[in-house]
Amino acid sequence: MSDDPIPEPTENLSLEPLSRAIGERYLTYALSTIMNRALPDARDGLKPVHRRILYAMRELRLAPNGPFRKSAKISGDVMGNYHPHGDSAIYDAMARLAQDFAMRYPLVDGQGNFGNIDGDSPAAPRYTEARLASPGEALMVGLAEDSVEFRPNYDGTLTEPVVLPAAFPNLLCNGSSGIAVGMATNIPPHNLHEVVDACLHLIKTPDARDETLLNFVQGPDFPTGGVLVEDAETLREVYRTGRGSLRLRARWQQEDLGRGTWQIVVTEIPYQVQKSRLIERLAELIQTRKLPVLADVRDESAEDVRIVLEPRTRSVDPAQLMGALFKASDLEIRFGVNMNVLLDGRVPKVCSLKEMLRAFLDHRRDVLLRRSQFRLGKIASRLEVLDGYIIAFLNLDRVIEIIRYDDDPKAGLLAEDWAAPGDPAPVHLTEVQAEAILNMRLRALRRLEEIELRAERDALLAEQSELVALVADEGLQWTRIKEELREVRDRFGKSAPGGARRTDISARVDVQPLDMDSMIEREPVTVILSQMGWIRALKGHQPLDAEVKFRDGDGPFMSLHAETTDKLMLFGSNGRFYTLNAHELPGGRGLGEPVRLLVDLPNDAAIVDLFPWREGRKYLIASRPGDGFIVNAGDILAQTKSGKQVLNGEALLCRKVEGDHVACVGQNRKMLVFALSELPEMARGKGVRLQKFKDGGLSDAVCLTLAEGLRWRESGGRTRTEPDLTEWLGKRATAGRMAPRGFPRDNRFDPV
The missing domain is CATH 3.90.199.10 (Topoisomerase II, domain 5)
Structure with missing residues (x-):
């Protein structure tokens, strides 16, 4: 580290802590993003x-x-x-x-x-x-x-x-979305007619509650239509707090094709959902057989949306089919509401419906007052000019004389004493009036022009008195704002083209879930899993020892007979069970697909076992150190790709529970047989010690019937039987005795 002194600050150099410098600059960036990029203004939206x-x-x-x-x-x-x-x-x-x-x-x-x-x-x-x-x-x-x-x-x-x-509340009518620094906004669009009605009610009743305003604003009105499936209580909470989530579904109808056949036609899709990606997702569900009841999807859209869905069988209920599609695709979405806006263009705040309407109405009042003051200034300027014109008409001969003979007509007009209408005392012209008289056209000297000027002056005086009264009376101001809002409502409201409500709002209706298993055609398959984790399903029950092609460097790991309606349980060394649907497995024409694409099995976790799931069955699972327990089939079924954690520790085996005893063998080749009743039944955990080891851990375990003894297959293919297991019989967690003569060298049970 150098001992050189820190240089003194120069004119363009300042010394300050790095944390403070970064903090100030980041705050400047955050404020710029919030105010100038991401959040809308509550006044004009x-x-x-x-x-x-x-x-x-x-x-x-x-x-x-x-x-x-x-x-x-x-x-x-x-x-x-x-x-x-x-x-x-x-x-x-x-x-x-x-x-x-x-x-x-x-x-x-x-x-x-x-x-x-x-x-x-x-x-x-x-x-x-x-x-x-x-x-x-x-x-x-x-x-x-x-x-x-x-x-x-x-x-x-x-x-x-x-x-x-902003003649209308654009923020609520068109909505807005954006992501700032540390905050975001997502405001749904609404129907202008309903929002204006809510504004009119809020003007009439300034202390109205958000719940009362919902009598006018039914809910969001999306440009793409659809059906909002939420109850009144959810909508009240969203508009009261400014936050929440709304469920939006596509609009569909059933078309009868005759002879008992039908199809579903989707005519409106949820807001901000891309139709092409939606159809790709529906096609993927058909291709991967994740929704076997759906046979085909076609896009017949022209200017309007028309997506045709064909069922595989006409016996399925259309509502149940759409219920399954709502869960599996973007035919139903969640629209997250976050009504975060800038109040007065400066302060970000999550506002309720009433606060947003109040911000707009206060802005309209400010606009009305500014426009009135501006108009009063224009009227005052015009009246000044008109008074000069009228004075000129009353003293026309003298005005012409000054203009004709004076070297400086403007100075002459300003110095003259003039007779004014309704005023016995002489008056003087202002510079503005003198300039206007000098610029007057000869054509304006006729009598008719004077009459028109007086009529214009009277009209401006009447308008001026109205504006003065308007500026002084808040009640008149709100009356004028209501008139302007009604004009906008008549222009863009529900009676105008495209102004009618497009999104329907209905309470959620729970549909009986679709039984997918009943829609799958039951066929026998042979599931093959390779050493490198590639899985496929051959049609029919093929011999399990039949030769099958694998990739270079790969080979067979396990194979089993199943049916397309089966759920296959994959047990990983990380102690998690994963569920695979047999009908979704890749076919046997190719070499299969990596099983890690079908489930979220980590790369560092090995596959321990693969077997068809059977309801009511029990399994013995054990870890490599030798701990284990019995688990019911219902506790291992996973609902997601991430699987279900059951065994805590490095998993070694999973065996079907049958018989009355458990035989286990350790890496030290000592075998122990104990009663199955000594193992607890658990849904998840580490389990209990199966066998005591001085060195090493567990090699294998199997369930058996004590009266039938233990049988295994020797290397030559012959079957070996040990009918009397009294020598190895003991309590759980004891050391056991050396395995019988002829027991396999790999220390693994190979039941016949």
Whole structure:
């Protein structure tokens, strides 16, 4: 380690602890991500990139009834003027705003390939065109009337709105999702008509509860439809806390094909599920025989979704078949609700339904007040000019004389004393009035123009008095907001095209589970497991010692007879049992598949045994050190690929329990026979000591009937019998005696 002194800080160098420096910079990054990228604003429901896209399209005058512009032009303007990030990210965000399967109320009207529900990406921006959609335009109504704050853009050359006026509650209507630093958001879309009705009720009853608001907002309304399968209590809890999980299913119907045959047609799939991947998953279920009752799946979709499911047999109940498909595929999903938003654009908070509606309504009130103040300023300026015009008409000859003969007409107009209507005292013109009079056209000197000016002045005075009363009275403000919300509801509500509710909400109905075993055709198979762990199933009961091809360097490990309806139990040296379905095993034409692809057996765990599961049967399991117990068949059946932990320790063997005694032999070739009743029955654990060893551990064990003795096969193929086992009979956990003469050299029982 060097002893050189630490250099003194220079002008561009500061010394501080690394932890503090990293912490401050990470906090800066986290705040930037939360506020400028991931979380939407509760007032307009937009993230900065979406807000800048809409504002840039407005600046390009891309109105809903106007022409389209190239998407490359739009994304280029957004990147160059407001959002200095990747143009591909900007285009992807704009494309999503135009997707009717992603947005309940699209904010952008796209022309060209903007992607589809299959998951295909949009075409390149040079091939597509876009303009504002009507809902997108509604978010910016009043933007030119100082309704919101503006801030400088990234380089200070332009200004951009901090938030949009938002004529409707876009956050709830279109939803939002994003992942920030340490927090995330996932808000489902809702029906605009229902949300506006809830807003109107909240204006009428400010202390309304979330439960009351659910009388108006039934629940999420996804653009792809579907059926929300949740009860009222779950929905109340989700909207009260802002968090929860909702179950969304595909919409399906049964089509009668005549003569007792039928098929299922899926017409709507869950939100954000890619149709192509869904069909691939359904096809995989058919190919792997995980759902044998399903015979075929076809995609007959055109503009609408139409997925046809054919059953293998018409005797199956359609509801049970769909219940099985809901569990095995994305025909049913869980939509996690996390209503985390930015309040006032600064504070992230998980909000309830009422809090989100209140944030929107408070924003609309601020917009209304700002627009009213802006309009009052415009009216005051116009009234000033109109008063000057009227004074000019009353003193027209003198005005013409000053303009015609004075060297400085403006100074002459300002210095003159003028007679004003309704005011006996002379008045002076302001500079604004004098400038307006000098710029007046000769055509405006006619009598009719004076009448029109007075009528305009009276109308502006009436509007001014209304606005003054509006600004001073909160009740009038909420009345005006209600009128504006009703206009939006009439424009985009359920009576408008596409405004009706698409997602149905129903209570969950439990369907009797489908008995898969009854749907599997029962056939005999021969299961072959190789030394390297490759498994396959040959049709029929083949001789177990028949020659079978294996990969180079591989060979036979074990083979057994089973049926396609059987469940096979694989016992690993890690003490876990794994369940394999015989009908799902690869066929015998090939060389099989690695069993570790079918179950999550670790690479460092060896395969101890493989056998068909039989209900009511018992098994003796033992570890290499010599501990073991008896386990029931029902306690070893695993429901997942990860298996079920039964034996604690390194597993050595698993033997079917039969007879009345247990014979075990250790690595020291000492054998012990004891009563089977001395072993406990357990569901999981280490077990008890089978035999006492001074050195080494257990080699093998087997169950037998004491009266029949012990038989084993010698190396020459002859059968050897030891009828009297009295010499080896003892208590469990004793040492035992040397094995009988002729016992196999490998210290393993090979029962005949």
